[in-house]
Amino acid sequence: MNTYEEKTIKRETIFEGKIISLHVDEVKLPNGNTSTREIVEHPGAVAVIAITDEDKMIMVEQFRKPLEHLLIEIPAGKLEKGEDPIECAKRELGEETGYTCEQIEHVTSFYTSPGFSDELLHIFLAKGLKKNSHLHLDDDEFVNLLEVSYEEVQQLIKEQKIYDAKSIYAVQYWQLIKTMER
Structure with a gap:
């Protein structure tokens, strides 16, 4: 042992x-x-860092019952049994935002709360975004679609409107990309 x-x-x-x-x-x-x-x-989940050609991050605002308030987050969703994470990421991006992407790549995976949960979250970066359709939300899902600049994201973090780990990670990754592009 x-x-x-x-x-x-x-x-x-x-x-x-x-x-x-x-x-x-x-x-x-x-x-x-x-x-x-x-x-x-937990069956695992995906989250998508979606950056437009205009250098804006696609985010969704939704009410989170466990917290009893609205959060602004990157698009995300639960894996279905046996589903490939990359296919789930494409599906969730389309359902929650109406966007498709030309490119999608795996960034990282991490356990969200290993002290009490086995949830594994896979994060993807989507580029070449195209707005194709209306949202295809679940019957009990209500979101407000946002396109936010890097400066706006920073302010939303300060205001604690973006307040979850996956979205904070996404913003930090976006900052890294921006730094590397200079």
Whole structure:
């Protein structure tokens, strides 16, 4: 056994929903003691850094119930079972923004909250954007489409309107791209 590995002794499923499952695991710790871990299983997600030819970032404003307020975020969505992340990224970009892209490339993937969840988020960069259609939102999804300049994004961060990790990461990546283009 790895020095720090925790071996699962027992698993109790507390909840299974459309998006997540919640389990409570009893684990054996490296020192021989036992403890419990609350674990959220998530199928994974994608997010898209979409930059227009006019050097604006495509973002969506939506109400986030867990936070009880509006957030401005990069387009993102949940992976369907067995779905290729790049195909999911193209789908989510189209559904949430009405845009398609000529180029899309994987930037990075990271675990969003490894202390309690196995969600893996894949981030893509989309270029050569074309506005093709209206939004194709889920029945329970309501968003306001925004095209924001780099300066506007900085102000939205200061105002805590852009306040989630994936979108902050996207802005930092955009800044890196801009620096490298100089």
